[in-house]
Structures are given as C-alpha cells and as structure tokens.
Amino acid sequence: MAVLQTERPVRRPPARTSHRRQFTGRTALVLLAFMLPAIVFVALFTYYPLLNGIQMAFRNYNLNDLSDTSWVGLKNFRTLLHDDMFRGTVKNSVVWVVGSLVPQFLIGFTMALWLRRKFRFRGTYQALVFFPWAVSGFLIGILFRWMFNGEFGVVNDLLMKAHLIDTPVPWLADAKYAMVAVIVANVWYGVTFFAIMILAALQSVPDELYEAAAIDGAGKVRTLFGITIPSIRTTLALTVLLRVIWIFNSPELIFGMTGGGPANATHTVTSYMIQVTQEGDYGRASAMGVMVVFVLILFAIFYLLAIRPRTPRTTARKVAG
Amino acid sequence: MIRSETLAGRIARFGGLGICLLFTVFPLYWILVTSFKAPGTIFAYPLKYWPGDFSLENYRGLFSQSNFAVFLVNSLIVSTVAAALSTVISLLSAYVLARFEFVSKGAVMGAFLVTQMIPGFIALGSLYILMTKLYLVDSRWGLVLVYVAVSIPLCTVMLRGFFENVPASLEEAAMVDGCSRLSALFRVLVPVMTPGLAASYIFNFVNCWNELFLSVTLLNSDNNKTIPAALNGFISSYNIDWGSMSAAAVLSIVPTMVLFAFASRYIVEGLTAGAVKE
Numbered sequence: 001m002a003v004l005q006t007e008r009p010v011r012r013p014p015a016r017t018s019h020r021r022q023f024t025g026r027t028a029l030v031l032l033a034f035m036l037p038a039i040v041f042v043a044l045f046t047y048y049p050l051l052n053g054i055q056m057a058f059r060n061y062n063l064n065d066l067s068d069t070s071w072v073g074l075k076n077f078r079t080l081l082h083d084d085m086f087r088g089t090v091k092n093s094v095v096w097v098v099g100s101l102v103p104q105f106l107i108g109f110t111m112a113l114w115l116r117r118k119f120r121f122r123g124t125y126q127a128l129v130f131f132p133w134a135v136s137g138f139l140i141g142i143l144f145r146w147m148f149n150g151e152f153g154v155v156n157d158l159l160m161k162a163h164l165i166d167t168p169v170p171w172l173a174d175a176k177y178a179m180v181a182v183i184v185a186n187v188w189y190g191v192t193f194f195a196i197m198i199l200a201a202l203q204s205v206p207d208e209l210y211e212a213a214a215i216d217g218a219g220k221v222r223t224l225f226g227i228t229i230p231s232i233r234t235t236l237a238l239t240v241l242l243r244v245i246w247i248f249n250s251p252e253l254i255f256g257m258t259g260g261g262p263a264n265a266t267h268t269v270t271s272y273m274i275q276v277t278q279e280g281d282y283g284r285a286s287a288m289g290v291m292v293v294f295v296l297i298l299f300a301i302f303y304l305l306a307i308r309p310r311t312p313r314t315t316a317r318k319v320a321g
Numbered sequence: 322m323i324r325s326e327t328l329a330g331r332i333a334r335f336g337g338l339g340i341c342l343l344f345t346v347f348p349l350y351w352i353l354v355t356s357f358k359a360p361g362t363i364f365a366y367p368l369k370y371w372p373g374d375f376s377l378e379n380y381r382g383l384f385s386q387s388n389f390a391v392f393l394v395n396s397l398i399v400s401t402v403a404a405a406l407s408t409v410i411s412l413l414s415a416y417v418l419a420r421f422e423f424v425s426k427g428a429v430m431g432a433f434l435v436t437q438m439i440p441g442f443i444a445l446g447s448l449y450i451l452m453t454k455l456y457l458v459d460s461r462w463g464l465v466l467v468y469v470a471v472s473i474p475l476c477t478v479m480l481r482g483f484f485e486n487v488p489a490s491l492e493e494a495a496m497v498d499g500c501s502r503l504s505a506l507f508r509v510l511v512p513v514m515t516p517g518l519a520a521s522y523i524f525n526f527v528n529c530w531n532e533l534f535l536s537v538t539l540l541n542s543d544n545n546k547t548i549p550a551a552l553n554g555f556i557s558s559y560n561i562d563w564g565s566m567s568a569a570a571v572l573s574i575v576p577t578m579v580l581f582a583f584a585s586r587y588i589v590e591g592l593t594a595g596a597v598k599e
Contacts, residue, residue: 045469
C-alpha cells in the first residue's frame, strides 16, 4: 500500500493538539523511550538491509558461489544494460505501467463522478466495490489466471457467447496476448483506488462553484474541464504519481498470474529482479534494485517539477525570455 | 445538489455503476462458484455459471491432500502477532510525533515516508543474509519481526492522524491527576481512539496476511509456511489443481474481506488524510 498525500477531504474543527511548550529532561527521556521501538525496528529490518543492498550492487555476490565476493565496480550494471532479457523487462514495465494506468484513471474518474451525487445504498455500493483492496495482488493474479485459462476459462466462454471470438484464445500461453491479460487484471485491481481517491477530492470542491457555473449557463463538459478538474488538480497529479510508482513496484499480480511467462513476455523489471534474487545472484539483483529506486526518484522529481502550479512570476519570465 | 439530472442521465449513471459493480464482483463470484463445484464438473463444457449440486469436495481435498490447516494456522499466528506488535509500537511513536515538536521530528517522519516509496522486496537478498546471521530464517517469529518493521511507518502515519482528532487536554488532565504519561496514554487516549486503533490493526493484519515475497524468501519448511508462501508452491507446479486451488483462494480471501468490511471507512479516512502535511 502506498502512502497517500492529498488534500484532506473531511473538514474538522481545529483543535489544539500540539504541546509547543518546552518539555523537561525527564519527559524527553520518556518520549525517547516511546519512539525507540519504532526506530529500532525500522532501522534494523528496513534501512540496514537497504543500505547493505546498495553496496552489494557493486560486488560479485552470488549465493551459489560465495568464494569470491570482491568489489567489481559497475560490472553488474554494465552486464544488465547489455542483457537483452533485462532490456525486454524495461520495455514490458513501460507497457505494464502505461497500459494499466490510463484505463484505471479514466474508469476511476468516471466512477467518482457518478458517485459524487448521493443516492440510496451509496455506502453499500462503495463497500462492495471496495473489496479488491482487501485481496492481495498475488491472489488477484491467481483469480485471473483461472478466468483467463485457455481451455476452461470463463473469459473465453463469455467472449464466445457474445460472438466476439470464434475459437478460444490461449491468453496466458501465447506471448502476444499474455500482457493484455495481466493488464486487464491490473486495471480491474486498481480502478477502485482511483475512484475512492478522486471521490474524496471531489467532495472537497464547494458546491457554490457548481452553482455559479450553472447560473453562468456552463454545460457539463465546460463544468468538468473548467471547474472540477482544476479544483482537484493536485490530488489528481499526486494520485497518478503514487499510482505509477505503485504499479511499477508491484509484481505480485504478475507472479500469481503468469510468473513472468510465457517466454518472459510479462516479466517486468521488478518481477525479474525477484526472480534473479531467488536464483541467488544478489549482486545483480541489488544492481537492479538500485536502478529501480534511482529511476523512480528521478521520475518523481521531474514529475513534481512538471506539475507544480505556475506562479505568475514564472509565466512573466517566460514571456520576457 | 448541483444541478437537476435528466432521466437519461440518471439511467446512464446507474447503468454505468451497475456494470462497474458487476465487473468488480464477478471474479470473486467465479472463484466461489468454482470452489463449490464437484471436482469433475470444473472442467466440463458448457461452463456452468451456477454450481448446481453444491459440493464441498474441493475443500475436503485441500485439507486432506496438503498441509493447508498448518498454513492457515501459521498465517493466523504471524498476522495476529505482527499486527498487534506493530499497532502498539506505532501507537507510542504516533503519540510522540502528533503531540510534540522536537528537532529530529522531520527526519523521523521523512525516514518513515521514504520506506513507503521503496518496495519492501527491493533488498530481499540482504534481508535474507541478515536473517541468516540472526538465526531467524525459516522461523515464523523472524517473519513476525520483519512484518512489524514493514508495518510501523504507515501505521504510525495513520495513527498520528487519528491522534489529531483527540484534544491534548484529555491526557493533560489525567496527568495532573497523577497518571504517568504511559498510563494516561493507555487509560485515557486508547479508549477514545478505539475505532482508529481497530482500523489500524485490521489494516496491518490484512497486509501481513497477504504478504508474498518476504514469506516466500524467509520460510522454506512446510511446517512454517504461511498461506501465500504455500500457494506460491501450488502454482509453480506444472499442473495446477484448480479445484483445491479455488478452495484455497476462497479461504484466504474471505477473512480479509470480512475484516476490511468492518474497517473500510476508517481505513479510507486514515489513508486519504493520513500522510499529514508538515
């Protein structure tokens, strides 16, 4: 699960909750004792392996042969960049992220707009469509693996009943179709997240804005692009960013559904990384991990720069320049 | 209300929502139906969209042919204990982070948030080596410790949000009356925060219950495996037995769904509001 940083949708009365006063040495000790367990756990089991993993990326570290774990500089990175398999997974990752994100966003946005207006059983409806959240990507993968089964899968059966196909499609056995199938599963899995985040943001848009637009005679489309989207711009942008990172980082569904196959057609960078880890080549796996984190950080920085609200000053400078 | 809606608009909206609901619920329905079919009928054409004669044979097969009972108990133990530990530890740290200003506060929050951006499996190899050194490989308790560490950051951020709805005067009054800070926290604040704490506990539980890569890496004997680690073994085999597989999937999905149904409102609130801006 990702951490979400969005505007707070629920208004609440301001309450004085923070002790801004000085606290004594004794209190400081008590507070330190409160913080310590959390810090120790996170430092030992999260940060230590993470930092240790970084140095492994520059070593020849293979669990199957630990006789030589010498420093090899950038060799692991070079090997990867010349590895056709790795390049294939980079391409697959891009297809996987973009192919999942765009439909998730569009369907989730539409659902949120539909859900904005109150109706009877709206709460029940939300609880029902919420259920994919409770299920792991791995199990979703297994569910869809069964549904996309080439011989006895329900997807083929339904498509044939609808006369969209004549013969069963070997979805997960054919490299041509496998990526489509995993993306369909992932879209299904992620729509709810968008719907809920965007709905929360929509509910923070004051009704007066819509009333004013209605009085000015703005149509549905103009209201959507003139009021709704600009008002929740920040949430939309951050939700998309978190989602990109999350989709990129979640190979569980792929593991459950195809295991990266057939013929590596659905292996993404992260699912390949886990496979390499399981094979014991920790040096190369760590190099991939370092690259993943590096690329994601770069992406996040550029993305945040691109979406930051333009102040009049920068616009003026642009005009002048 | 925003603007009056035409009849056509209403039909389109509810039609659309209906289709979305159908699509969302269908995969779960399908695995349920599959799990209740008699073993032979799973692979029978035409496909049946209703099990007909309702059979529990797949469930019986699952428990008699595999150690699924052991996996189920392991998953329960690991998730229950890890969620409890991480909720208590996060309660303490969230209290400090919500109520006090101190120099390194931003650094601690930053360090917690960064862990959410980096997937837990990125350092799987070096974590495995660490656990080997600590003699915690293939141990359920070792897995518990790792899960606690993984759960703490997000749980702290969520609980911190819940603390901000509780006025500080509450525990101040208790402390004036002679309570220590710890007992003020547990006797006065915890009862007020029960919904938030329950939601955090459930959220942690579900995440531990669902976790795949850490459990696959750190557990290898059948006696210690949790459900996801065991299922990973099932699907790796050449011929998947979809009868018992569907039963196993249902048994691992249903508990989390029930728990989530109770807590979903608070979890949404915690998540959408949780990462409080500095």
